[in-house]
Amino acid sequence: MAADGERAEGVVDFQTEPSRYRHWKLAVDGEVATLSLDVDENGGLFPGYALKLNSYDLGVDIELADAVQRLRFEHPAVKVVVMRSAKDRVFCAGANIRMLAGASHGHKVNFCKFTNETRNAIEDASAFADQKFICVITGTAAGGGYELALAADHIMLVDDGSSSVALPEVPLLAVLPGTGGLTRVTDKRKVRRDHADVFCTIEEGIKGRRAVEWGLVDEILPRSRVEEKIAARVDDFRARSPRPEGLKGIALTPLRREIGPDRLRYSAVAVEIDRATRVTTLTVHGPDAPPPAGVDGLVAEGAESWMLRAARELDDAILHLRLNERETAVIQLKTLGDPALAAAHDRFIDENQDHWLAREIRHLWKRVLKRLDLTSRTLVAVIEPGSCFSGTLAELAFAADRSYMLVGRFEGDNRPAATLTLSAANFGPCPMVNGLTRLETRFLGTPEAVEAAKAAVGRALEAEEAEALGLVTFALDDIDWEDEIRVFLEERASFSPDALTGMEANLRFGGPETMESKIFARLTAWQNWIFQRPNAVGPEGALRRYGTGQKAAFDMGRV
Amino acid sequence: MAADGERAEGVVDFQTEPSRYRHWKLAVDGEVATLSLDVDENGGLFPGYALKLNSYDLGVDIELADAVQRLRFEHPAVKVVVMRSAKDRVFCAGANIRMLAGASHGHKVNFCKFTNETRNAIEDASAFADQKFICVITGTAAGGGYELALAADHIMLVDDGSSSVALPEVPLLAVLPGTGGLTRVTDKRKVRRDHADVFCTIEEGIKGRRAVEWGLVDEILPRSRVEEKIAARVDDFRARSPRPEGLKGIALTPLRREIGPDRLRYSAVAVEIDRATRVTTLTVHGPDAPPPAGVDGLVAEGAESWMLRAARELDDAILHLRLNERETAVIQLKTLGDPALAAAHDRFIDENQDHWLAREIRHLWKRVLKRLDLTSRTLVAVIEPGSCFSGTLAELAFAADRSYMLVGRFEGDNRPAATLTLSAANFGPCPMVNGLTRLETRFLGTPEAVEAAKAAVGRALEAEEAEALGLVTFALDDIDWEDEIRVFLEERASFSPDALTGMEANLRFGGPETMESKIFARLTAWQNWIFQRPNAVGPEGALRRYGTGQKAAFDMGRV
Numbered sequence A, B: 001m002a003a004d005g006e007r008a009e010g011v012v013d014f015q016t017e018p019s020r021y022r023h024w025k026l027a028v029d030g031e032v033a034t035l036s037l038d039v040d041e042n043g044g045l046f047p048g049y050a051l052k053l054n055s056y057d058l059g060v061d062i063e064l065a066d067a068v069q070r071l072r073f074e075h076p077a078v079k080v081v082v083m084r085s086a087k088d089r090v091f092c093a094g095a096n097i098r099m100l101a102g103a104s105h106g107h108k109v110n111f112c113k114f115t116n117e118t119r120n121a122i123e124d125a126s127a128f129a130d131q132k133f134i135c136v137i138t139g140t141a142a143g144g145g146y147e148l149a150l151a152a153d154h155i156m157l158v159d160d161g162s163s164s165v166a167l168p169e170v171p172l173l174a175v176l177p178g179t180g181g182l183t184r185v186t187d188k189r190k191v192r193r194d195h196a197d198v199f200c201t202i203e204e205g206i207k208g209r210r211a212v213e214w215g216l217v218d219e220i221l222p223r224s225r226v227e228e229k230i231a232a233r234v235d236d237f238r239a240r241s242p243r244p245e246g247l248k249g250i251a252l253t254p255l256r257r258e259i260g261p262d263r264l265r266y267s268a269v270a271v272e273i274d275r276a277t278r279v280t281t282l283t284v285h286g287p288d289a290p291p292p293a294g295v296d297g298l299v300a301e302g303a304e305s306w307m308l309r310a311a312r313e314l315d316d317a318i319l320h321l322r323l324n325e326r327e328t329a330v331i332q333l334k335t336l337g338d339p340a341l342a343a344a345h346d347r348f349i350d351e352n353q354d355h356w357l358a359r360e361i362r363h364l365w366k367r368v369l370k371r372l373d374l375t376s377r378t379l380v381a382v383i384e385p386g387s388c389f390s391g392t393l394a395e396l397a398f399a400a401d402r403s404y405m406l407v408g409r410f411e412g413d414n415r416p417a418a419t420l421t422l423s424a425a426n427f428g429p430c431p432m433v434n435g436l437t438r439l440e441t442r443f444l445g446t447p448e449a450v451e452a453a454k455a456a457v458g459r460a461l462e463a464e465e466a467e468a469l470g471l472v473t474f475a476l477d478d479i480d481w482e483d484e485i486r487v488f489l490e491e492r493a494s495f496s497p498d499a500l501t502g503m504e505a506n507l508r509f510g511g512p513e514t515m516e517s518k519i520f521a522r523l524t525a526w527q528n529w530i531f532q533r534p535n536a537v538g539p540e541g542a543l544r545r546y547g548t549g550q551k552a553a554f555d556m557g558r559v
Helices: A058-073 A097-102 A105-129 A144-150 A169-173 A181-188 A193-199 A208-213 A223-240 A295-304 A306-324 A339-351 A356-373 A391-399 A438-442 A447-455 A463-468 A478-494 A497-507 A515-530 B058-073 B097-102 B105-129 B144-150 B169-173 B181-188 B193-199 B208-213 B223-240 B295-304 B306-324 B339-351 B356-373 B391-399 B438-442 B447-455 B463-468 B478-494 B497-507 B515-530
Strands: A024-029 A032-037 A080-085 A090-092 A132-137 A140-142 A154-159 A164-166 A219-222 A257-259 A263-266 A269-274 A279-285 A330-336 A378-383 A402-406 A474-476 B024-029 B032-037 B080-085 B090-092 B132-137 B140-142 B154-159 B164-166 B219-222 B257-259 B263-266 B269-274 B279-285 B330-336 B378-383 B402-406 B474-476
Touching: A024 A058, A032 A058, A058 A105, A058 A356, A080 A090, A080 A223, A090 A144, A105 A132, A105 A144, A105 A306, A105 A356, A105 A515, A132 A144, A132 A223, A140 A144, A144 A164, A144 A181, A154 A164, A154 A208, A154 A223, A169 B497, A181 A193, A181 A515, A181 B497, A193 B402, A193 B438, A193 B497, A208 A219, A219 A223, A257 A306, A263 A306, A269 A306, A279 A306, A295 A306, A295 A356, A306 A339, A306 A356, A330 A391, A330 A478, A339 A356, A339 A391, A356 A391, A378 A391, A378 A478, A391 A438, A402 A463, A402 A478, A402 B193, A438 A447, A438 B193, A463 A474, A474 A478, A497 A515, A497 B169, A497 B181, A497 B193, A497 B515, A515 B497, A515 B515, B024 B058, B032 B058, B058 B105, B058 B356, B080 B090, B080 B223, B090 B144, B105 B132, B105 B144, B105 B306, B105 B356, B105 B515, B132 B144, B132 B223, B140 B144, B144 B164, B144 B181, B154 B164, B154 B208, B154 B223, B181 B193, B181 B515, B208 B219, B219 B223, B257 B306, B263 B306, B269 B306, B279 B306, B295 B306, B295 B356, B306 B339, B306 B356, B330 B391, B330 B478, B339 B356, B339 B391, B356 B391, B378 B391, B378 B478, B391 B438, B402 B463, B402 B478, B438 B447, B463 B474, B474 B478, B497 B515
Parallel strands: A032 A080, A080 A132, A090 A140, A132 A154, A140 A164, A154 A219, A279 A330, A330 A378, A378 A402, A402 A474, B032 B080, B080 B132, B090 B140, B132 B154, B140 B164, B154 B219, B279 B330, B330 B378, B378 B402, B402 B474
Antiparallel strands: A024 A032, A257 A263, A263 A269, A269 A279, B024 B032, B257 B263, B263 B269, B269 B279
């Protein structure tokens, strides 16, 4: 698979924990956590590049994503997170350029997607858990370094004559800041577009007062009073925090996971990879016991509670497929279990939304489902007897590009007919990146269909009723079932993967756009385009020539 | 410039008139116009392909754009436009595949941009001039053919067992429907996303009742009553039309234009192309006489009236530069003339918005300015003594990526200092594709700055005041002027054109997205990406292999 000049990429594992971090340090002190970036330059995920100047690769970001997640589950008492560099003269030089220069197109695209999701997770923590991020910049925050800062609620820049923020990608590398930078500059920080134009074309970036005047940072710190000012700002955020006091976390214990050559097996998720058909089946197993009696029970179960376990495992499975199984054309989404039990867990989480852990579990599902929406594989939900598409799990069907539901039973199968059950989880708490629920997006033109679905909450809907309500694409009886699905899967696997990626990226996100959806659509799509262009990645392109002492040679035609 | 397998492309001329049409027929009968597509298969813009089955290339679309424009200015009495095919068994097979297969990347991207603008012009006529479009589909409307129909207000599909609508690009060609199809399916017609998924993967498309049920068309026409049903629907639209009766049009006379090797000269627009620096200077000349005394005078002046003339010429100049001058890196926007006279014309148009022609002139400026926003060249406004950036012309400065304004005078120049004058034109009638005015977009984070600008309407603002109001990027005195601008132009011309295109496409459109902006951002960006991918355009890609009898060979990795 490795094209000319591209490095062979090994399997990427998204699981880590603080004791194994090589690049970040997470220190928690009561209500304040400090996340220090101290990249081990020899700790790159692949050979062939050194992570100098706190530059990062996917491995560095996996640790950050892990830390942000642990802050919410393991350290719920934390109200303020200070992000800073543990190195003296640099905050972060951004994505490592040699890593990018040698990476396959697919790796670059997936790398950017994941780092974007991590930045969004920081903003999600701020918006929904009131864990506010303060970013302190000493030294240079360039490219992805500044984009990391942009995810924070508050950016402090040391005013020492050399600390600066910069997005030097265009002048230096002939690519875009690919981790939301351009969108956050215009849409989050609302920097005037002409100032943004100037900023994004100055290699050395902007420092001091002008960075504040243009809205690139929130304040500058006089060199002599850096720590004092940070402490005051932290106190400020703590004092204003609506977050409850004294919450005790739960441990996010290691996933139970076995990786085989053609399968992944977790406690509640199973993945079967069929390399011949290029169809992967991802099955979420429903709970086999009722939910705990109350929130104390939920806390006692901790990471073992079914809803949390299933979400974490599903998240890991999606990431694994994205990065390590690029030849998968279609992910068949299935569930297996007792729909009533799955519904009971869903209801339990819903009824306890005043408890921090139940809330966090919901938000985690929201993020995992967004990750699914943004996965560039055809998604099809297959709803058969024995399945449990209830509430949150029904979102899997609504995330799918299409769904097939069996009418009645298979011959010789005694299990009851498949059902789909809606719950409160389908009507608000799990919006897509476009800000709408999956049902609202589905029924953009017929909002009354959302109301009709709402009226069916709690009822186990059989195939024909689900089809009549517009909740599934096809309700088929067992005579057509196998053939229809086989033909669909074969056909889908025969199409150009690129065209499918583009088509799905458009059809999945109808209606409004948000900053988040703009990052994944407008910005990412342009970056993907540029990541193909010879001016960036050709042998004489800027990414390849960076650091060689030779200038890039550009085809100067504008398209 | 032609890469492997690409055809050399000649100069494209965007000017035409009905008597010269080879592909469309425009027939006007009182309040109803009929636009019939009857593509001359030997009338392609470039050699090497035949426009079979009413397929189109840029030349066909230039005629359509011309017709839509003439309907507004020359035939203002028209309330309903019927779009149909003059060929028996096909409505339109979409963009010609051999044309696409042989076109350069830049031509493909510009072709799609222009056809999108033409579809938007149809929707603009419906929204702002109440000229409603009814599309009658007999035979196949495939790909761009269906996308053309999607621009209409009402789609009628003949129910004859073979007429169908289809978006077969993904299964057939490994590209996307590139003229807004995916976005209009989800956002305009609000087709359910899973139905859209099915529809966009069925080569042969959908016909009859299902096309109505899924919302792909508005009605089906029984074969025996086609003309009768069309006539009834036309009457329907006419009866509901709020458009005033009996308006008489003006002639859009041929542009006065001279094209030299390094310049274009119109009556009110001049373009100077400096091939060494790759900087093109586009100057709009202000009026040299006051506006007419009243609307009768405006009608009498017709296409000679300065506001209309300047808009048409500017539009042609932008299109010429986009297609024919691809090595231009920067367009310097200048104006020359008496600011008070320009302001008077602007005010005249504004005060006569109850007259159809004044309204049409405003809407034309709106469309031309949108075209400028979407032009992939760096835009810089240079505001010097002698210029007339007043009202509508000030929008040129706000469309620019940045602007430079001289403080005071040049040594030895007796003309008064440069000024910038705002008018009502800057606060509503000329929104960008994101639905906001350029000033609202500029001041996304500081809406109070829009109010401050509004308070300055009508005042000739000198450089320092304009800068204080945030209306220009840099106010410089004559000591710095030449060097600053020269360094900027040199630097900009040295950057990768691709990276600049991506950066500008992001920074120009902060804030909300609309269907229109989604088409140019999300959809177009994905298409541009796919237009680079070997699965589409490589020697074994689907676009190249189409019609050869050989199947495309795909790299099946998903990115």
